[in-house]
Amino acid sequence: MTLEIDHLVGGYSQIPVLKDISFEVNNGELVGLIGLNGAGKSTTINHVIGLLTPFSGHITIDDISLQENSEQYKKQIAYISETPVLYEELTLKEHIDLTIMAYQLDHDEAWKNATRLLKVFRLDNKLNWFPVNFSKGMKQKVMICCALMTNAKLFIIDEPFYGLDPLAVHDLLIEINRVKNSGAAVLMSTHVLDTAQKYCDKFVLLANGQVRAKGTLDELQELGTTPGQSLDDIYLSLAKEDRDGKSV
């Protein structure tokens, strides 16, 4: 078991946004974190990467919590944020170097890995560019390369598809599959449901800071009224109930 979230209550100020959330992401699993705007997806992710401190509950990666050993905990995570954040003062090449240093990777091997990724995302001829010169999609790709080149055990990907061209989306999914098959756990939040349905192994549906449903597509379908519903349908019917104020 890689990521385990156990009865997490948390948020930004005193008022909890997340009310008692529990789910886990296992090795070799791609879990889709799904919910409306404001459902608590990013808040959950912020708790996992340690930007927010839980009010109560536990988050552990391989049984290590951030409080116990922050360095060891952080070493296991690689994160791709929703809006690309890069260091304005560093070139693409230096972002790679910095990642190698921060994660204490083996220089040559990491560069071999990075070069392959840069080639896939067509950035290999832009090594000396500054972030200002990149378009939004290119920045996103830089983030993807920097995250995927690490040998983290848990990849956290927040809404990765916006701003990427179709080819890059395709390549990203292949790369996610690759790290998954090599044994890493992947938690991905997204609104792009048909893609999620196709690629995710499991789903966690969030609404109002609570886990409304979780499991594989089959398990979710059992919750729905009509069998054989797509993720889209399940999500919409849950969302609709949510808006109407009913509970399941």
Place this chain on the structure above:
Amino acid sequence: MENLFKTRRTSHFLMLVKYWRLVFNDHFVIALFFMFGALGWGYSQSLGKLVPNSWWDAPLAIAVLVIGLQIGRLATLFEKPDPIFLLPQSKMIDHYLRQSLTYSSILGELIMLLISVATLPFIVLTNEYQTWQASIIVIAMLLLKLVWMEWELAKLYQTRTTKYNEALIKFIVPLIILIVGFYMNWIVAIVLNFLFVVIMTLQLRRASHHLLNWRSAIAKEEQRMLGVYRFFNLFTDVPQVQGVVHRRVYLDWLVKIMSQSRRPFSYLYVRGIIRGTEVSGLIVRLTIVGMAILFFVPIFWLNLVIMILFVYLIAIQLIPFYWHFDTHVFSHLYPVNQSDKQKDFQSIINQILLIAMIFLLVASSGMNFNATNMIIKLIVGIVEVIVLSRIYLKYRINQKN
């Protein structure tokens, strides 16, 4: 529409007051006091040694006055949405611009007055002038500044009639008038000057029949405001100033020397400081100003105090960079110990202060080198750098946490 300029002027004023208060409330007043004290003292000292009627004094005076003429710009207070929102009011804009000309002229003339009055003792002494000649110089400079401002306004219109060369109005004509004054006759100079004012005023009236060139007017105002903000940014954080990043390949050797291997924060800080224009520009400017002042202050103790002060000022400007990457999510995500961050920053600030201190020290020897004094200053400087980069930095970081 009638009141638009007034409202903008008021809010602009409030903004300036807000920032000036921040500028004048700490160590800067002390620094200014010493700076002007040292400069004034040096000026009066060197005046005493002057011999009248040297070949170089008139050219020097002319150069100072013509350069001084360029200070103080036209503030239109235009904002980006103006061309869209004020489109139906195109004609009323003339009135608005007249008001802005008045406002900018008052400020510009005040600056001009200060500069010309400050140079007068030198001019009067070297040329052995009477009071009437001195007054004419001041009046001439004020008139030249008026023309300068009118030209700035005329340029904002889309007109082919203002094909006067920028250099002609801002440099060449003022130069000619001053040369006539200094080498021939001040009466002739002032008559020429009045003529210049009349021509420019007519020119401006003609130009204002044309349409306004909104794009360049707004670009110019933005540029001006950026300058203002940049100045304030020397003392406090101004949200409008976002540092620009330059690659600076020619400094890669410095980057390499300063950053330690395999330490992420060292890697980040060195590149951030050297490639960002904000901090590096500040440090370089402060060092140069400090060197210039130290060079001209021969009194040992005053020299020492100013050197200490400048090293301190540079440290003060450097320290906030410790938090520069804090808004960046990855600075928190990387599996790096936070105490490493402090250690790395400390070593960088130590190196920078040491380099700056050595530059200041070298300049402080001035024209007469004294080995004992230099050694004393070197020792004091090293102790100061160590105190600032170790104890003071730690204190500031703890204070903030």
